[in-house]
Amino acid sequence: MNSFNKQAALTPPKNASELLDIYFLDIRSALLESAAALDRIERAAGGKDILDDPRIQDLKRACNIIMDGKNNRSEQILLLLSHPLE
Amino acid sequence: MKVIEPHIHMIARTTHDYERMARMHTVACCEPAFWAGYDRTSARAFHDYFTHISQFEPKRAAQYHIQHYCWICINPKEANDLSLSREVISFIPEFLAAPTALGIGEIGLNLNTKNEMTIFEEQVELAVKYDQLIWIHTPHLKDKLKGTKMMLDYLKGHGKIKPERICFDHCEEHTIKMIRDAGFWAAMTIYPVTKNSPARVVDAIEIYGIDHMLVDASGDWGPSDPGTLHDAIFEMRKRGHKEPVIETVFYNNPCYFLGQCEKFRLTPDRPREEAWA
Numbered sequence: 001m002n003s004f005n006k007q008a009a010l011t012p013p014k015n016a017s018e019l020l021d022i023y024f025l026d027i028r029s030a031l032l033e034s035a036a037a038l039d040r041i042e043r044a045a046g047g048k049d050i051l052d053d054p055r056i057q058d059l060k061r062a063c064n065i066i067m068d069g070k071n072n073r074s075e076q077i078l079l080l081l082s083h084p085l086e
Numbered sequence: 087m088k089v090i091e092p093h094i095h096m097i098a099r100t101t102h103d104y105e106r107m108a109r110m111h112t113v114a115c116c117e118p119a120f121w122a123g124y125d126r127t128s129a130r131a132f133h134d135y136f137t138h139i140s141q142f143e144p145k146r147a148a149q150y151h152i153q154h155y156c157w158i159c160i161n162p163k164e165a166n167d168l169s170l171s172r173e174v175i176s177f178i179p180e181f182l183a184a185p186t187a188l189g190i191g192e193i194g195l196n197l198n199t200k201n202e203m204t205i206f207e208e209q210v211e212l213a214v215k216y217d218q219l220i221w222i223h224t225p226h227l228k229d230k231l232k233g234t235k236m237m238l239d240y241l242k243g244h245g246k247i248k249p250e251r252i253c254f255d256h257c258e259e260h261t262i263k264m265i266r267d268a269g270f271w272a273a274m275t276i277y278p279v280t281k282n283s284p285a286r287v288v289d290a291i292e293i294y295g296i297d298h299m300l301v302d303a304s305g306d307w308g309p310s311d312p313g314t315l316h317d318a319i320f321e322m323r324k325r326g327h328k329e330p331v332i333e334t335v336f337y338n339n340p341c342y343f344l345g346q347c348e349k350f351r352l353t354p355d356r357p358r359e360e361a362w363a
């Protein structure tokens with residue numbers, strides 16, 4: 001292993017409250033876009049059956065990770081959306 | 087602040103993009119050999135393409151005071167045809183001699199097939215034989231995790247590989263750790279729909295630190311923009327990160343990795359022991 005490979009995290013200069021101020025509207029917007037896209041798909045012809053599509057099921061599981069996950073939510077969602085390693 | 091774009095397909099971009107990059111203080115860009123938007127019909131088409139990225143693009147970039155470098159290989163999307171791939175491999179050494187060719191890349195996997203892996207391995211051997219740096223394309227979406235692991239396991243078991251001389255590109259949250267734990271460089275591509283956003287790239291830098299990390303915008307035929315690299319710089323400033331740290335990620339780190347090839351002409355503004363301390 002290389003001696004420079006310290007893998008030292010970079011401390012975020014801003015605190016959690018300041019970061020929430022910066023990102024709250026972005027998070028709100030991303031959630032609204034997701035909700036509206038699912039509504040759009042559901043109200044189209046065939047909308048009731050499409051909810052069983054495995055991709056929709058994956059997205060619902062991803063939502064649970066956002067709700068219940070801790071620290072590495074984005075990594076957990078990517079693992080959920082990956083072909084499994086044998 | 088000077089910026090280096092470590093991965094962009096300028097063949098797919100307009101001259102106006104060079105002009106914009108210059109205005110955003112980009113001083114160098116690197117173009118790995120990849121797919122052309124369609125499958126080529128003969129090895130000669132690859133020969134023409136390698137000529138384009140090793141001769142024409144450096145001239146076009148120079149008009150904007152941007153140094154243009156290239157990487158040469160048969161890309162994974164067209165590597166399933168073994169005989170075509172081997173014909174292309176036969177004239178790669180001719181292009182590695184170009185004054186702006188930095189190494190073999192972007193080799194890798196696309197759908198993780200047996201033939202893709204065979205051609206990946208043969209090009210790793212070529213890099214070892216000619217003592218070249220390697221730039222690796224990891225697969226997209228669902229295939230990324232498995233494909234990254236396949237290449238990593240192969241390289242870890244190879245015996246003649248120096249991880250410091252190899253960069254895995256298109257890394258995301260689920261692949262960065264295994265790559266860096268093995269001593270390789272990890273590059274993150276900003277490609278907002280299918281890869282990273284500027285914000286997620288900065289998250290990864292905060293979580294894993296700045297050493298052995300690169301960021302690129304990978305502008306090509308899909309929805310992408312050279313400006314997103316500069317959006318990531320702004321994202322770091324927005325979060326209050328200090329200028330020397332930002333400069334290390336977007337200028338010094340590319341110098342540390344690419345500078346291992348003596349043809350790369352830019353130098354870091356301080357040694358990496360100091361920049362990564």
Ligand SMILES: [Zn+2]
Nearest residue numbers: 118120192304
């Ligand atoms: Zn590429």
